[in-house]
């Protein structure tokens with residue numbers, strides 16, 4: 552019987568088209584030539600160089616979804632989705648993906664969507680060039696999943712706010728030039744007492760309290776931040792006062808999609824590594840891929856990757872469909888409009904499924920590589936450590952299940 556070999560070529564699935572596939576190749580080539588050769592060194596140094604933002608900015612990757620009038624490439628969320636997937640697929644390491652991704656994926660989008668033209672000029676334009684690095688600060692030592700219980704306080708004073716509090720686990724927190732920061736402007740206001748302020752690194756009282764050591768994502772920096780009487784002018788209020796919860800919800804959808812896309816890329820790479828290794832490594836006189844146990848494992852890995860990909864692309868389609876209406880609603884200040892959080896169900900499912908699948912796939916690939924899988928040089932032990940953040944960050948698995956359960960009316 553003739554065997555038709557699957558060389559791993561993938562059908563282009565919507566919402567992607569030829570233009571996106573070309574971008575895929577460009578990003579992939581860049582990652583392979585300018586990032587991958589340095590990843591081990593950057594992981595050991597516990598950070599990648601700041602100049603990488605500038606370089607990515609020069610190449611247009613930091614502004615793919617932003618209008619040309621702001622220095623972007625005039626693309627949309629689908630172009631940015633390619634960026635998220637290919638950074639992971641081409642082996643940039645979770646840390647590099649997280650550092651660049653936090654800047655493009657979670658810190659700058661709220662500035663674009665909710666910012667004033669003055670904020671676009673001061674923060675977004677230099678961020679697109681890679682000159683000013685952004686971070687998003689929501690999590691606090693005492694408040695992670697339970698966002699409404701954050702305690703960082705922004706007290707109203709004449710012409711602005713005075714901020715006191717702490718943030719933790721902040722990606723890019725050590726070197727961020729600006730922090731899109733969730734604060735409490737109405738202490739007993741619950742969800743409706745949260746406002747976003749853009750804090751700037753040079754503001755007196757803004758301090759990087761600690762650089763945190765982590766299980767994975769080693770080449771990204773993660774910080775604990777402390778604010779003592781930081782004076783923030785009112786022109787740094789992002790979005791409406793006490794309307795921050797909607798901003799968080801709108802931002803979460805994109806963050807979760809990016810995480811799902813990252814694991815789609817990571818699983819594609821893990822499959823390639825497993826297939827190549829199983830074809831080369833011999834045991835008991837034959838390539839290990841000829842043992843049914845290994846062949847079946849690899850078949851399952853391929854299916855899991857494809858399921859995650861289909862679910863994630865479906866969520867991406869649901870997310871982007873009402874973008875025009877979403878922009879209109881935000882421009883009118885109508886943050887409760889359904890378009891603002893459209894796609895929540897699909898995005899939640901994609902995030903939940905893909906993050907756990909990636910941990911399990913990475914673990915299986917370590918197993919296929921045997922002792923070599925446990926060694927640094929093949930990069931799969933790093934993939935496993937990096938993947939473990941997925942079911943925690945951007946909303947835990949348990950929180951995803953709560954969201955889905957409630958939407959099902961239970």
Ligand SMILES: Cc1cc2nc3c(=O)[nH]c(=O)nc-3n(C[C@H](O)[C@H](O)[C@H](O)COP(=O)(O)OP(=O)(O)OC[C@H]3O[C@@H](n4cnc5c(N)ncnc54)[C@H](O)[C@@H]3O)c2cc1C
Pocket residue numbers: 653686687688689690694695696697719720721722723765768773940943944945946947948949950953
């Ligand atoms: C490497 C890293 C980078 C990060 N980057 C950022 C960043 O850039 N900006 C930022 O703001 N945050 C960031 N985070 C924070 C991340 O989003 C939080 O860790 C996450 O939301 C979970 O919050 P928590 O760690 O406080 O856990 P908790 O909320 O304390 O949860 C602890 C456990 O309780 C469970 N639990 C909580 N509530 C419920 C519930 N209602 N039902 C069932 N179980 C529940 C959780 O699922 C979890 O298993 C980062 C975290 C890490 C580890």
